[in-house]
Amino acid sequence: MKMEGFAAWQMLIKKELLLSYRNKTILISAVIIWLLFIVATVCTFLNYNTSHKQRLAANALFRQQWEHQQRNPHDAAHFGTYLFKPLNLLNVFDTGINDYTGNTYRIEAHIQHEISNNEAENNDTAMRFGNLSFALILQLLVPLFLLFITSTSITSEKENGTLKMLLAQGLNNRKIIWAKVWANYLLIVLIILPVFTTMVTAVLYSGDMALLLTKLLWLLITYLLYYLLIALLGVIISAASNYSGKALLSALCFWIFMSIIFPKIITGMANRSYPLMSRAAFSDLVEQGYRKGLNGKDPYAARGERYINSLLKKYHVDSVEALHFNIDGLTLQFNEDYRTKAFNHYFKEVENSFDQQQLFLSLSGVFDPFLSTKRLSMALAGSDFYHHEQFFKQAQAYRNQLIKKLNMQLAVHGKYFKGDYIVGPKYFGQLKDFKYHLPPLERVLQLEKIAIFSLTGWILILILLLQFIASRSLALNHTYV
Template sequence: MSLHVENLIAQHFRKSVFKNQAVYIITLFIGVLLLYAAFSGWENYTNQNETSEKYQHESREDWLKNPDKNPHRMAHYGNFAFRKNTSLSVFEFGMEPFFGNAIYLEAHKQNIANFSEAGFSNSMLRFGEISIAMVLQILLPLLIFFLGFNSVAAERENGTLKLLLSQGISWKQLLLGKTLGIASVIMMLFIPTIIILVFVWLLLQNFAVSFDETVKMLLFIGFHFLYLLFFCAIAVLISASSKTSKKALISLIGIWLVFTIILPRTTQAIGAYIYEAPSKIKFNSDIEKDILKQGDSHNPNDPHYKAIKDSLLRVYKVDSVQKLPFNYSGFIMTEGERISSNIYNKHLEDLLEIYKKQNSFSKTVSFINPYIAMKNVSMGLSNTDYDSYIDFQKQAEAYRYDMAQKMNTLQIKYISNKKPGPNDKPLTIGKEHWADVQEFHYEPKGILAVLKSEIISIISIILWISLLFIFIKIAAKNLKAI
């Protein structure tokens, strides 16, 4: 099917748009914002990753420089896990400023990520930072509505709409032509933005990109393109169904406020209210209570661990732990670490289930709000969503548990049960064993995990695009020139 008529309508609309001086000013302003967003994203990415690399390296050196020591003391000395940003986080900050990027790892205790950007910033951060994704998802739709509110309504007001339709132009051609016209203006901002985005993305990775990251980038671009095209069509449909340009403008601003401001805030509040999560103090208190019910591994008279001691003495047919063929203290610490970790993981899974319900509520609302759907997909592809933060916590906890148990194993194997005398050298092992614990490296979620996590939002976007074609088809049959 030829699009000759639609192209002519689009060209005419584009020429008429730029007769308005305000369009040049607004377009220039948004262009400057996009450049600033790219620069601030670049600076944020490089600063955080350089800081993470620096302190991860220093933490590793500090660990390896420890002298000969008791392994249990090394387990309590601990280590750090740092999270590096992914390349797409340059364009979509997501929840990154509010999540910590470093966790202190130690035996018998699970800590949460700290040192978030919000923790070191003033209250202005709560209003959000300017990122390329924010400009694409919030400001460009507003510009689209500004360009398209009178696209058809003005034709109706000045009487040219009847003239166009009487010359054989169908409503479908008119709607598509106007949509293409708005899209062509927006592409003058979108395409240069994407070119800069791709160049920066390649530069950050030294032009050596993985297949996984390439797919994420292509999806990031593709979904934002569909998202903007959706708003172009909405602007034209509202304009075509409004009697005057004024009514169209008020309706479109109302839609923009509901989609980008009111619903996102309301959804978060309702989700947190329906699925209330325990406070940090209560969460930690419940864990401590359950651990104490199981027993205190540092208390030699604790009933649970005393029963373990008695059973070991019977099995090895000895009358004291000093006569056991392995280090008793290390064995008990291994058991204590296993119990405390299992209890923590159980409470964490319960907490994550609550957060999962909160997030599911928000994702379900994406069926009535394309902005929420787009935001979720964008954050998922950039690894700046809540699931990525939890994934970092889990990787760090797995590393912490492995570190603690390796130290306990070394204690069982190399440390004697006989306590040294007051003038004897403390029981230690050689510092070369510290290298047995590998350095922590965070692995971001792959594309398949992202798509699985954001499947509801993706389906929502597809449904919105499908509904759009249905709305255009219905409008083409039912709209009137007067």
């Protein structure tokens, strides 16, 4: 008897898939989604190839300029160079905040730059709507399509009078409801499967396979969980509604609130609750902290004089001329270190505001699974704020180390050199390039544990709610006209 019930349940799922295949509206919608995926694929890989080549060319150009210069080491520090945020295939799968946070870091002596040159700055369309990407389609359009077909899955049976026929064949409410869930869920899986197959193939043939493949599999798991959640929500709406029109309207309202209204409200609340210091105010604080000291009572001149006196005392000499190294190199590095100290001191306040905003958004995802999915997707793709922050910190550390190395070169070798101390390509060529290291997957998942718990928690709650609805015959009652 159990086998017969399971076989009947399987047949019901097959019937649902066959009906979906024959439904022109569903078929046309699926074709539109596939066409959008094709356009997104073309745009994604064209953008990736273009951006990747541009960054490689820019890196090669600045490296060539750096290696072939002949300058005083400190003058070379003023000349500086540029670092570019690396790009990988997952970044273009979900561009996240990358289009708005910039991709270029300027290295220059005495100045701590921020990351600049965001791609959306001069792109009004990107600023308003974002670029067409896999993530945009998977996060917004596919859930809307899934809600559209699931929210009418039971009401259509009620309106067509086929519900009583199914019940008469020995199927109970629970089997019918779960058949609707799994049939529509499998349909969506079949629709999105080519997308992830394409991405897996691209990653396998890329040079970053070891770093990206596991993250891509986690991305697939994330979206599969999200679509299961949406399928459950849509069937619940359908089971609780008497008419398809009402169910569709309810599903559309859920989608608009969950995907558009609530995220916008939460983002505004995060900005108002934890406002960021303006760039002008921050730069002024850093400059004042450097000129007057972090306590306001340690001016630049007195600080430098005290440092020179400490060096004279340390090496037991009476004048800077008696020192066995170039005092200019050390004082330049001393001032550089203090400026970096001032920058980091005031940047902690900015960083704290960013962290509070991110925590606020993470906690808000508990009330909106779309937010949790979006945050988890960006994190796994490496296009969230955490990865942006990691690039900045690694770039800043490289910059500080490079400036220090140049100043110490002047200090150690510039003492007894006649005229201006000049170094050439042999020295500059041996300086190492910047290497950005992606955070490990374990760290990313640890930071987004709230999003993971939110998605799984929502799924469990909806399963329990669906089971409760299925246990009550009133959920399937309908007055046939």
